[in-house]
Amino acid sequence: MFKKIVFGSMAALVLAACGNDTGSSASTNQASTPQTEAGAASLLARIDNKGTVTVGTEGTYAPFTYHDESGKLTGYDVEVTRAVAEKLGIQVEFKETQWDAMLAGLKAGRFDMVANQVSLTTPERRATFDKSADYSYSGPMAVSRADDDRIKSFADMKGLSAAQTLSSNYGEMAQKAEAEIIPVDGMAQALTLVQQKRADFTFNDSLALLDYLKKNPNSGLKTAWTASGEEKLGAGFIVNKGNEEALAKISTAVDELREDGTLKQLGEQFFGVDVSVK
Numbered sequence: 001m002f003k004k005i006v007f008g009s010m011a012a013l014v015l016a017a018c019g020n021d022t023g024s025s026a027s028t029n030q031a032s033t034p035q036t037e038a039g040a041a042s043l044l045a046r047i048d049n050k051g052t053v054t055v056g057t058e059g060t061y062a063p064f065t066y067h068d069e070s071g072k073l074t075g076y077d078v079e080v081t082r083a084v085a086e087k088l089g090i091q092v093e094f095k096e097t098q099w100d101a102m103l104a105g106l107k108a109g110r111f112d113m114v115a116n117q118v119s120l121t122t123p124e125r126r127a128t129f130d131k132s133a134d135y136s137y138s139g140p141m142a143v144s145r146a147d148d149d150r151i152k153s154f155a156d157m158k159g160l161s162a163a164q165t166l167s168s169n170y171g172e173m174a175q176k177a178e179a180e181i182i183p184v185d186g187m188a189q190a191l192t193l194v195q196q197k198r199a200d201f202t203f204n205d206s207l208a209l210l211d212y213l214k215k216n217p218n219s220g221l222k223t224a225w226t227a228s229g230e231e232k233l234g235a236g237f238i239v240n241k242g243n244e245e246a247l248a249k250i251s252t253a254v255d256e257l258r259e260d261g262t263l264k265q266l267g268e269q270f271f272g273v274d275v276s277v278k
Contacts, residue, residue, distance in 0.1 A: 043112045044246040052091040054111035055081050059096035063211050063270040064117050076270040077115040080135045083262050087253040107240060114238040130241055133251035134234025135263055136275045140173055141206035144224035145194060151224040163190035163199035170203035195220055214272040229278030
């Protein structure tokens with residue numbers, strides 16, 4: 001998944017896109033126990049019988065899953081889940097769970113699926129879980145000052161200064177671009193240095209940066225470069241293996257929401273752009 005590295009001060013995103021994986025190795029190991037046949041069958045039965053499906057999510061990971069000022073659980077992943085449930089004619093019950101225990105909880109049958117920006121980026125996870133059709137994509141992105149038009153391609157960053165954490169994948173990306181790296185502690189500091197003209201740009205995860213730009217329309221910053229679709233990772237609903245038929249129905253609902261514009265609308269609501277396409 002994409003989280004926990006990037007957002008730094010903003011939270012925790014990501015990015016499996018850059019080698020970050022969703023969740024801890026501990027949770028992955030705990031989740032490696034095979035699921036029971038009864039558990040596998042129940043998800044399909046609940047969908048077919050228009051029952052209630054339980055969904056694990058953090059509830060503390062804005063803008064994907066969080067509580068708004070009124071206390072309501074919302075966020076991109078949460079609202080996509082509600083839209084899928086409406087499409088399938090089922091009820092949804094969210095089970096808020098700490099990230100480290102989420103995949104273990106799924107495997108143990110405490111909920112039917114997970115909606116929390118998860119990408120199955122490791123062989124261990126792919127051996128244990130399946131993922132629905134992707135409902136969002138993220139990848140590397142560069143932000144510069146709004147009045148700086150020097151960056152039009154990756155090659156244009158050569159010789160410019162990039163505010164990056166040295167040990168991050170994005171720091172490595174800046175080195176690959178042959179940029180001068182200005183060390184920082186996290187994304188918030190990097191963006192401040194770019195605003196103050198102490199750095200020319202910064203790399204980070206696209207969803208983290210889009211979230212920042214959406215919440216700070218007067219930041220004086222803009223998207224300068226975005227990775228190609230081939231470099232992006234998708235996030236979808238995660239279920240235990242053995243739920244192929246149920247997962248097919250969920251994926252069909254996701255595809256229909258993409259086609260009817262619902263995912264685009266939700267992306268614009270939470271990120272300012274459609275994040276359901278590469």
